Amino acid sequence: MTxxxxxxxxxxxxxxxxxxxxxxxxxxxxxxxxxxxxATALAERYGVHRHTVRQAFxxxxxxxxxxVSRGRGTQVSARRVPYPLGRxxxxxxxxxxxxxxxxxxxxSGEQIIGEPETCEVLGLDQGAALWRLEGLxxxxxxxxxxxxxxxxxxxxxxxxxxxxxxxxxxxxxxxACGITDYVRLSTxxxxxxxxxxxxxxxxxxxxxxxxxxxxxxxxxxxTPIHLVSSVFAGERMEMVVEPFNEEAR
Amino acid sequence: MTxxxxxxxxxxxxxxxxxxxxxxxxxxxxxxxxxxxxATALAERYGVHRHTVRQAFxxxxxxxxxxVSRGRGTQVSARRVPYPLGRxxxxxxxxxxxxxxxxxxxxSGEQIIGEPETCEVLGLDQGAALWRLEGLxxxxxxxxxxxxxxxxxxxxxxxxxxxxxxxxxxxxxxxACGITDYVRLSTxxxxxxxxxxxxxxxxxxxxxxxxxxxxxxxxxxxTPIHLVSSVFAGERMEMVVEPFNEEAR
Numbered sequence: 181m182t183x184x185x186x187x188x189x190x191x192x193x194x195x196x197x198x199x200x201x202x203x204x205x206x207x208x209x210x211x212x213x214x215x216x217x218x219a220t221a222l223a224e225r226y227g228v229h230r231h232t233v234r235q236a237f238x239x240x241x242x243x244x245x246x247x248v249s250r251g252r253g254t255q256v257s258a259r260r261v262p263y264p265l266g267r268x269x270x271x272x273x274x275x276x277x278x279x280x281x282x283x284x285x286x287x288s289g290e291q292i293i294g295e296p297e298t299c300e301v302l303g304l305d306q307g308a309a310l311w312r313l314e315g316l317x318x319x320x321x322x323x324x325x326x327x328x329x330x331x332x333x334x335x336x337x338x339x340x341x342x343x344x345x346x347x348x349x350x351x352x353x354x355x356a357c358g359i360t361d362y363v364r365l366s367t368x369x370x371x372x373x374x375x376x377x378x379x380x381x382x383x384x385x386x387x388x389x390x391x392x393x394x395x396x397x398x399x400x401x402x403t404p405i406h407l408v409s410s411v412f413a414g415e416r417m418e419m420v421v422e423p424f425n426e427e428a429r
Numbered sequence: 430m431t432x433x434x435x436x437x438x439x440x441x442x443x444x445x446x447x448x449x450x451x452x453x454x455x456x457x458x459x460x461x462x463x464x465x466x467x468a469t470a471l472a473e474r475y476g477v478h479r480h481t482v483r484q485a486f487x488x489x490x491x492x493x494x495x496x497v498s499r500g501r502g503t504q505v506s507a508r509r510v511p512y513p514l515g516r517x518x519x520x521x522x523x524x525x526x527x528x529x530x531x532x533x534x535x536x537s538g539e540q541i542i543g544e545p546e547t548c549e550v551l552g553l554d555q556g557a558a559l560w561r562l563e564g565l566x567x568x569x570x571x572x573x574x575x576x577x578x579x580x581x582x583x584x585x586x587x588x589x590x591x592x593x594x595x596x597x598x599x600x601x602x603x604x605a606c607g608i609t610d611y612v613r614l615s616t617x618x619x620x621x622x623x624x625x626x627x628x629x630x631x632x633x634x635x636x637x638x639x640x641x642x643x644x645x646x647x648x649x650x651x652t653p654i655h656l657v658s659s660v661f662a663g664e665r666m667e668m669v670v671e672p673f674n675e676e677a678r
Binding site for chain 1: 487488493509511514515516612613614615616617618619620621622624636638639640651661663664666667668669670671672673674
């Protein structure tokens with residue numbers, strides 16, 4: 181669906197140009213990573229001022245279809261990778277299902293004293309020792325998201341080693357610790373702007389929009405075992421919630 | 430949970446100040462809308478440079494706890510309104526459950542020829558006539574989101590009048606058309622920056638992050654009847670997905 185949102189402006193020149201360019205992107209005339217013709221060239225082609233073309237570019241950028249950057253021109257964005265939020269959530273399995281090679285890297289790992297709220301969410305006593313691990317998730321080599329993970333040290337005494345041994349895959353690390361199945365209890369999602377560090381890790385512009393997810397995974401009996409706070413590049417990811425899709429649940 | 434994300438800097442002065450301020454906000458020492466002390470005052474209190482305090486402010490802003498704006502100082506943000514994405518989704522019912530008065534207004538309504546993808550999603554023949562309605566949702570008078578709705582004209586010949594009569598409540602308008610129950614088939618969520626029009630409608634800063642949702646509602650037999658593309662203020666809303674919460678499903 182083409183979400184259009186400015187009915188008051190419908191029919192104006194910038195809108196017609198944006199629609200045509202969106203159509204050309206949709207048909208594949210321009211592929212992900214392609215640079216659109218320069219504003220001056222398009223202005224000549226359509227017989228309009230280049231500001232009008234720039235307004236069309238801005239509209240396409242707002243829709244997430246292109247990225248406008250100084251110096252590099254207007255580039256067609258890659259399609260957003262769908263990330264189903266069902267009863268079982270695994271980044272790598274999600275990606276594999278749509279033919280994308282998921283990978284991850286470990287950024288940091290340390291043992292900390294849990295903050296009160298973190299301990300509560302994980303059903304632990306106040307002041308419990310926690311693993312605090314950071315990782316980066318990639319799809320076909322492009323950073324998708326970065327996450328901070330918390331797990332009980334008492335429950336998983338060797339989780340940091342398992343996490344490093346599994347190259348930052350939580351699913352594989354849990355398996356190495358004897359947990360062969362786990363479920364997604366809850367996910368809270370919102371949007372904010374990337375911090376400097378996040379922009380650097382995700383290779384997005386400083387101040388680009390990110391989706392923030394705070395999620396809790398549990399054993400199949402719903403005992404919480406894993407809290408993860410993630411930041412996903414808004415331009416690359418799309419969360420999908422389908423409560424009636426048994427496969428996704 | 431306090432999501433912290435800069436382990437390399439943990440223990441530095443800005444981090445300690447940010448943690449203390451976050452704690453004070455969490456305990457309610459500062460309420461939503463309150464202005465934090467000026468950077469210069471806090472710099473004196475902590476014996477640090479004001480740039481250090483500003484870094485703490487930036488960190489809190491990234492976490493969504495405060496809004497830093499020129500002239501108005503550093504204001505404590507309101508808690509994000511949770512929006513459960515279960516099997517039944519109704520903005521007004523969601524808000525009512527947590528004691529917030531939800532309301533909406535109609536922005537526009539027209540009959541259009543559906544775009545190919547829109548018709549397909551709604552299970553209609555190509556070129557079907559659709560209602561295209563725009564509305565704004567508010568919580569206690571504050572704009573939360575704005576949505577564009579598409580429904581079949583053949584199925585709901587008087588939907589525009591029902592929508593206006595219901596002051597922009599889809600649930601009430603459907604009820605007026607004889608649909609007393611409907612379910613949420615799918616929701617796709619991502620993050621981008623607000624357009625000029627969206628920023629104006631939602632009363633957020635131009636370029637503030639928004640959560641974009643494209644959702645399909647269906648009859649209880651899963652026949653799709655309603656497509657809605659919404660934009661929510663990232664600073665005010667939080668989507669909640671709980672696949673095991675029977676009430677939310």
